Amino acid sequence: MSSIIFRTSAHIVTVLMLVFSVYLLLRGHNNPGGGFIAGLIAVIAFALLMLAETTDYVRQRLVYSPAAFAGSGILIALLAGLLPLFFGQPFLSGLWWGKIGSPLLFDIGIYLAVIGSVLMVLLNVEEELS
Amino acid sequence: MQNPILKLWLAFCTLLPLGIFLLIGASYKPPESLFYWSWIPSLDINFSLRLDGLSVLFASLISGVGFLIQLYAVAYMKPYKGRAAFHLYLTLFMLAMLGLVLADNLLLLFVFWELTTLTSYLLIGFNHEKEISRKNALQAMLVTGSGGLAMLAGLIMLGEMAGTYSISAIITQGTSLVQHSWFTPSLLLILLGAFTKSAQFPFHFWLPGAMAAPTPVSAYLHSSTMVKAGIYLLARMLPVYGDSALWFTLLCSAGAFTALWCAIQAYRQTDLKLMLAFSTNVILGQLVMLIGIGSSYAVTAALLLIAAHSFYKAGLFMVVGNIDKATGTREYHELAGLRAVLTISFIAALVTAASKAGLPPSFGFLSKEYLYKAGLEFGWLLSGSMLLANAIMVALGLLIIIKPFLSPHHEKAAPMKAIEHNQLLWIPPIVLALLSVVVPVALLNWYQGLVIDPAAAVMLPDTQVKTVKLWEGFNLPLLLSALTLILGIVLYVVYPRLKPRLDQLMSGLPSGPGVYQHILNAVIKLANWQTRILQHGHLTQYSLQFFIVLLAFLGTALWKIVLWQVHPLPSIELDLYYYDIILAAFLVIAAFVVVKARTLLLAVAALGTIGFLTTMVFLVYSAPDVAKTQLLVETLMVVFIAIVLRHLSAVNSVPRHSTSRRLVHACVAIGIGVSISLALWIITATPMNQEISEFYAQTSVSGGKGRNIVNVILVDFRAFDTLGEAVVVVIAGLAAVAVMAGKRINKLVSESTRENR
Numbered sequence: 001m002s003s004i005i006f007r008t009s010a011h012i013v014t015v016l017m018l019v020f021s022v023y024l025l026l027r028g029h030n031n032p033g034g035g036f037i038a039g040l041i042a043v044i045a046f047a048l049l050m051l052a053e054t055t056d057y058v059r060q061r062l063v064y065s066p067a068a069f070a071g072s073g074i075l076i077a078l079l080a081g082l083l084p085l086f087f088g089q090p091f092l093s094g095l096w097w098g099k100i101g102s103p104l105l106f107d108i109g110i111y112l113a114v115i116g117s118v119l120m121v122l123l124n125v126e127e128e129l130s
Numbered sequence: 131m132q133n134p135i136l137k138l139w140l141a142f143c144t145l146l147p148l149g150i151f152l153l154i155g156a157s158y159k160p161p162e163s164l165f166y167w168s169w170i171p172s173l174d175i176n177f178s179l180r181l182d183g184l185s186v187l188f189a190s191l192i193s194g195v196g197f198l199i200q201l202y203a204v205a206y207m208k209p210y211k212g213r214a215a216f217h218l219y220l221t222l223f224m225l226a227m228l229g230l231v232l233a234d235n236l237l238l239l240f241v242f243w244e245l246t247t248l249t250s251y252l253l254i255g256f257n258h259e260k261e262i263s264r265k266n267a268l269q270a271m272l273v274t275g276s277g278g279l280a281m282l283a284g285l286i287m288l289g290e291m292a293g294t295y296s297i298s299a300i301i302t303q304g305t306s307l308v309q310h311s312w313f314t315p316s317l318l319l320i321l322l323g324a325f326t327k328s329a330q331f332p333f334h335f336w337l338p339g340a341m342a343a344p345t346p347v348s349a350y351l352h353s354s355t356m357v358k359a360g361i362y363l364l365a366r367m368l369p370v371y372g373d374s375a376l377w378f379t380l381l382c383s384a385g386a387f388t389a390l391w392c393a394i395q396a397y398r399q400t401d402l403k404l405m406l407a408f409s410t411n412v413i414l415g416q417l418v419m420l421i422g423i424g425s426s427y428a429v430t431a432a433l434l435l436i437a438a439h440s441f442y443k444a445g446l447f448m449v450v451g452n453i454d455k456a457t458g459t460r461e462y463h464e465l466a467g468l469r470a471v472l473t474i475s476f477i478a479a480l481v482t483a484a485s486k487a488g489l490p491p492s493f494g495f496l497s498k499e500y501l502y503k504a505g506l507e508f509g510w511l512l513s514g515s516m517l518l519a520n521a522i523m524v525a526l527g528l529l530i531i532i533k534p535f536l537s538p539h540h541e542k543a544a545p546m547k548a549i550e551h552n553q554l555l556w557i558p559p560i561v562l563a564l565l566s567v568v569v570p571v572a573l574l575n576w577y578q579g580l581v582i583d584p585a586a587a588v589m590l591p592d593t594q595v596k597t598v599k600l601w602e603g604f605n606l607p608l609l610l611s612a613l614t615l616i617l618g619i620v621l622y623v624v625y626p627r628l629k630p631r632l633d634q635l636m637s638g639l640p641s642g643p644g645v646y647q648h649i650l651n652a653v654i655k656l657a658n659w660q661t662r663i664l665q666h667g668h669l670t671q672y673s674l675q676f677f678i679v680l681l682a683f684l685g686t687a688l689w690k691i692v693l694w695q696v697h698p699l700p701s702i703e704l705d706l707y708y709y710d711i712i713l714a715a716f717l718v719i720a721a722f723v724v725v726k727a728r729t730l731l732l733a734v735a736a737l738g739t740i741g742f743l744t745t746m747v748f749l750v751y752s753a754p755d756v757a758k759t760q761l762l763v764e765t766l767m768v769v770f771i772a773i774v775l776r777h778l779s780a781v782n783s784v785p786r787h788s789t790s791r792r793l794v795h796a797c798v799a800i801g802i803g804v805s806i807s808l809a810l811w812i813i814t815a816t817p818m819n820q821e822i823s824e825f826y827a828q829t830s831v832s833g834g835k836g837r838n839i840v841n842v843i844l845v846d847f848r849a850f851d852t853l854g855e856a857v858v859v860v861i862a863g864l865a866a867v868a869v870m871a872g873k874r875i876n877k878l879v880s881e882s883t884r885e886n887r
Contacts, residue, residue: 030837036759037758040762044765047769074853077852092849092850092853104845110856113857117863126773
């Protein structure tokens with residue numbers, strides 16, 4: 001895994017994949033995509049980076065721990081669920097202001113939860129084995 | 131008490147019950163006041179509270195005695211660690227208890243019922259460094275908790291019979307439910323709940339066991355609150371079940387036997403606190419019996435006894451707590467001459483013990499008179515056994531007063547220290563002692579108008595109760611009272627000789643805790659056995675078990691269809707294209723490669739191929755989102771396996787199983803394959819109900835504002851499911867990390883591969 005070509009291209013591909021995952025996340029409501037798929041793509045992007053560099057490098061780039069991502073994802077999804085309660089609607093009803101709505105917030109929560117929890121396992125497996 | 135936050139917290143905990151007490155007094159308008167919030171209307175569960183005669187009696191006892199207990203605990207718990215938590219538990223328990231007696235919905239009542247079980251577990255096990263505390267707390271929780279579950283079944287039956295879960299609505303139906311076939315089962319189940327909670331024989335043993343708790347807990351839970359919850363439930367259910375003969379027989383026999391049996395047990399104890407604990411059992415037995423009788427006199431007696439007992443028993447418990455504090459022991463034989471240091475506690479003890487013994491003009495005397503009146507209506511057996519139980523109570527009262535307080539202090543007795551400079555230790559018991567006298571002497575009319583009449587109207591809707599009087603002239607009950615007193619004094623005098631005899635006589639009998647321990651051990655054994663069989667930790671065996679179960683269910687369903695011709699196997703017009711055939715062929719080849727592969731890398735690669743081919747199938751049948759997810763999951767699998775293989779080159783050969791084992795695997799695999807194919811065949815041939823997919827297709831844009839139906843379902847229509855799944859994903863991630871923690875993964879992997887060989 002120390003090939004310079006792989007390492008250099010991995011950085012570029014990771015960035016591209018992350019951008020693509022955000023794109024998938026945002027378009028998901030009307031076209032194929034969505035939080036879950038986008039989250040998986042982001043995880044694969046980080047996995048690529050991890051294989052090219054080290055787990056510590058990935059953890060540094062993430063800034064926050066994967067568990068924090070997972071937890072905040074759940075909290076954001078919950079928040080999206082609780083918002084409608086303030087407008088007199090049942091838990092998790094969709095609220096819309098033009099093109100922006102609470103389902104998008106919910107999807108962002110799912111996105112973060114998937115990234116956090118899968119990365120948590122991935123980085124740990126790599127660390128425990130090496 | 132330097133910490134200002136702790137000070138504030140203690141003040142809050144103490145003043146809260148007082149506030150609730152005043153609030154109850156202010157908001158109570160006889161005959162009843164209702165508070166209603168809708169909660170889960172579709173299940174007929176509402177947060178509805180009702181304040182009527184019966185609940186006002188219990189609620190004011192809970193909050194009033196609760197206030198005194200909190201005051202007492204502030205002083206008593208001073209040297210303990212975690213006293214802030216203690217007051218929290220006590221407050222939570224009190225709120226749960228209040229909810230229980232105020233709830234006007236059967237299921238709400240059950241929720242609070244279980245909350246009292248949980249919070250009492252925390253309180254009984256408060257000294258959790260001691261094993262006995264933990265054990266007895268668990269015992270109390272298991273006994274009352276399992277009774278509570280039986281009661282839940284009974285309450286649901288009752289609710290379904292009556293067609294409503296509102297208690298007040300059920301009570302207005304009165305005895306009309308007798309004809310229903312569920313009447314007897316629901317009665318038995320509810321009794322099971324009440325008997326376990328109120329410590330009736332043979333469930334009586336948890337109550338003395340719960341004495342492992344700090345004294346304020348015993349004074350509160352085991353005198354006036356928790357154990358009275360069962361009594362409250364029985365009193366509530368009297369209008370519904372009261373007419374049945376079974377109710378009368380069961381309650382009277384269980385109550386009378388508990389009273390008599392526990393009275394004898396109390397007489398045998400040498401620990402003052404245990405004496406009080408068993409005598410609480412006695413009172414609970416008498417109350418159950420009175421509610422079983424259910425006559426006008428019996429209900430009056432029960433309503434008097436509930437309050438009288440709460441006052442004197444809580445007071446006595448606190449006095450015993452003070453004795454413990456002053457001398458460090460509660461053993462009868464080690465105590466003497468306490469009057470010198472516990473002067474005010476002695477006065478409180480004197481008055482409350484008099485009430486316990488039933489001396490006029492105490493509250494205990496009054497309730498005992500009415501107990502006899504109620505018992506005499508039903509012959510000599512009940513009144514005779516009550517007479518014996520009450521005589522033992524008199525003897526206990528004398529035992530607690532005479533030797534520990536009055537006898538001169540001698541060398542062998544435990545050393546004493548003065549503790550009464552802390553007023554909070556003696557104010558609460560003296561207040562309770564005062565109430566024990568003041569209520570029957572001066573406030574009886576008030577008590578009648580505010581509690582007895584409205585409560586009796588709830589328990590006995592058709593009967594008018596007579597006015598309670600302290601003095602009704604010379605009559606038979608008074609004679610029985612005098613007899614009780616004489617017999618009690620005799621029992622006190624013969625105590626030193628009779629007790630060893632009784633101990634000898636009863637030593638052979640099986641004890642409640644012993645039987646409980648046997649049952650508990652058997653349950654643990656069973657759990658261990660089934661865990662050994664099912665949870666062996668071998669991954670291959672787990673998947674084999676899973677597929678065998680799946681095969682069994684699928685197989686029986688298909689067997690019925692094929693053999694009995696429930697549905698004739700439909701014929702399908704195969705609409706095949708060349709790419710369908712190519713895909714299928716590749717899938718079969720890849721599957722064979724997986725089975726025959728000798729190295730792990732090949733097996734994984736072939737398995738990955740199957741995954742990607744499946745993705746193709748989804749693509750061909752136009753399900754882009756599913757295909758995409760499948761593709762990504764497969765990719766991640768490859769990443770994971772690549773990481774594992776990179777570090778663990780040792781596992782890179784597939785272990786070879788024995789022929790017989792391979793045969794079993796083959797049979798299961800073929801069975802699963804055949805039945806899934808058959809099932810798919812049948813399912814695809816039956817016309818699908820298009821309603822749901824059409825609904826989603828139509829409302830996706832209008833209701834969910836999105837054209838991607840899959841995504842709209844995920845984040846809007848069924849977002850609650852998605853939220854749950856996301857939580858599961860996160861928990862699975864955390865669990866995986868926890869399993870891997872501590873660098874054990876290498877060991878785990880090598881172990882599991884070795885075992886498979």
